[in-house]
Amino acid sequence: MTSTTAKRACVIGWPIEHSRSPLIHSYWLKRYGIKGSYTKEAVKPEDVKAFVSTLAERGFAGCNVTVPHKEAAFSAADVKDDSAIAVGAANTLWLEGGKLHGANTDxxxxxxxxxxxxxxxxxxxxxxxxxxxxxxxxxxxxxxxxxxxxxxxxxxxxxxxxxxxxxxxxxxxxxxxxxxxxxxxxxxxxxxxxxxxxxxxxxxxxxxxxxxxxxxxxxxxxxxxxxxxxxxxxxxxxxxxxxxxxMLLHQAVPGFEKWFGVRPQVTQDLRDLIVADIEGA
Ligand SMILES: NC(=O)c1ccc[n+]([C@@H]2O[C@H](COP(=O)([O-])OP(=O)(O)OC[C@H]3O[C@@H](n4cnc5c(N)ncnc54)[C@H](OP(=O)(O)O)[C@@H]3O)[C@@H](O)[C@H]2O)c1
Known part of the structure; x- marks a missing residue:
């Protein structure tokens, strides 16, 4: 049975206002007609552990992690990919089989x-x-x-x-x-x-x-x-x-696939959207 519940993901950081990840993921949600959302969540360093360990309760399938939380996210993950282990930091988290998975997609x-x-x-x-x-x-x-x-x-x-x-x-x-x-x-x-x-x-x-x-x-x-x-x-x-x-666009691909179930494409349209945002900043 296909679920019609909207899936949610977010990016956490402190500060977080500067992040362009919502632009990228919202573009893909629309492009692939997926019912879901991707938001920015300002999480203080002292709250990271509690936040990522309660992703499911908060209704999130996972999140991106930016400065200064990547090391804390790595420590919190139950399962880590090879790049996260090599780098000692995770920028992508998702829930799978009741466990918190962490990857470094940079x-x-x-x-x-x-x-x-x-x-x-x-x-x-x-x-x-x-x-x-x-x-x-x-x-x-x-x-x-x-x-x-x-x-x-x-x-x-x-x-x-x-x-x-x-x-x-x-x-x-x-x-x-x-x-x-x-x-x-x-x-x-x-x-x-x-x-x-x-x-x-x-x-x-x-x-x-x-x-x-x-x-x-x-x-x-x-x-x-x-x-x-x-x-x-x-x-x-x-x-x-x-x-x-x-690099910014491609690092976003694995997370979107984990949270929303579609492997998204990095297209010229998406690139143009982010370029316009950079040039307008
Ligand atoms: N395109 C993408 O997707 C992407 C992804 C990640 C990061 N980035 C960008 O990559 C850059 C680095 O990120 P990071 O997370 O690695 O930062 P980081 O850990 O803070 O490292 C900063 C690096 O810049 C060097 N640096 C800073 N000021 C310098 C100066 N005046 N002269 C010479 N070297 C200087 C530092 O040298 P010291 O060790 O001597 O301080 C250090 O090697 C940032 O601009 C970030 O926005 C882009």
């Missing part, structure tokens, strides 16, 4: 968008250079390792954090000094900005793309603005640019 979101936007990115088997060593960097390093990359270099402003990330993932991942990033950028096949530099047009990771190898790819996970100065400079020097919006 890895999937980043790698799917990279594969679609720059097919053959690993054709030369070159090292990958990651700028930054925060939570997003961790999810992305895991994605590259799973994809079979043999050498990943991490450059982070605070060297200690780069060392910690490299130690966590083992011998294929190497920390380098932030000041040495341009010395290795020329040998990299993919350069990824996972720092906050470039957000709202402020700052720039300072990569000299003029000496990069032919066919190299530059990916930025910052998506406000959509075309960061990092991407602009990379494209001007002939690199393939991969923007941060695709």
């Amino acid at each position: 890895t999937y979101g980043f790698m799917t968008h990279l594969d679609l936007s720059a097919p053959g990115w690993n054709a030369q088997n070159a090292p990958v250079l990651i700028l930054g060593a925060g939570g997003a960097a961790r999810a992305i390093v895991y994605g590259f390792l799973k994809a079979g990359v043999a050498r990943i270099l991490i450059a982070n402003r605070s060297r200690r954090r780069a060392d910690q990330l490299a130690d966590h993932f083992g011998e294929k991942v190497c920390a380098i000094d932030w000041d040495k990033r341009n010395d290795v950028a020329c040998e990299a096949g993919v350069i990824v900005n996972t720092t906050t530099l470039g957000m709202k047009g402020v700052g720039d990771p300072g990569i000299d793309f003029s000496r990069c190898r032919a066919g190299a790819v530059a990916a930025d996970i910052v998506y406000v603005p959509l075309e960061t100065s990092f991407l602009k400079s990379a494209r001007a020097k002939g690199l393939t640019g991969v923007d941060g919006l695709g």
Whole structure:
């Protein structure tokens, strides 16, 4: 028997006003004619555990989790996927078989968008250079390792954090000094900005793309603005640019499927909707 009860999901964070997830999921609910809702829930850090352990009582099939609750969500999950375990954080929760499941879909979101936007990115088997060593960097390093990359270099402003990330993932991942990033950028096949530099047009990771190898790819996970100065400079020097919006859209796919039972498509229409929102902000 098919249930006609509306399904509900939400995104929790503190603060939460900035989240674009409701725009994405509401678009899909309408697109697939699903009776359901996706809302923003402001949850204080001290209330996260209680909130996620009572999702069913609150009428939710699950939720997305954003800053600063991803680690707490990971701890609360009874069952965790491989990426959540590798990263130590969960951004997607759902109830299944009476248990709370937790996943980190940033890895999937980043790698799917990279594969679609720059097919053959690993054709030369070159090292990958990651700028930054925060939570997003961790999810992305895991994605590259799973994809079979043999050498990943991490450059982070605070060297200690780069060392910690490299130690966590083992011998294929190497920390380098932030000041040495341009010395290795020329040998990299993919350069990824996972720092906050470039957000709202402020700052720039300072990569000299003029000496990069032919066919190299530059990916930025910052998506406000959509075309960061990092991407602009990379494209001007002939690199393939991969923007941060695709990661945001693709990371939303697994959660929607778990909560609402339909695997949604990331379409140009959806992208245009979010671009308009970014440009209007
Ligand atoms: N597209 C998407 O779907 C998506 C998903 C997740 C995150 N993001 C974006 O990715 C960025 C990072 O997120 P996160 O969660 O990893 O944040 P995070 O854990 O706070 O890490 C921030 C990173 O930025 C570096 N950084 C900050 N200011 C810097 C500066 N002035 N110079 C050099 N490095 C600086 C930090 O270096 P230190 O360690 O030295 O402080 C750290 O490596 C944010 O802009 C976020 O919005 C996008």
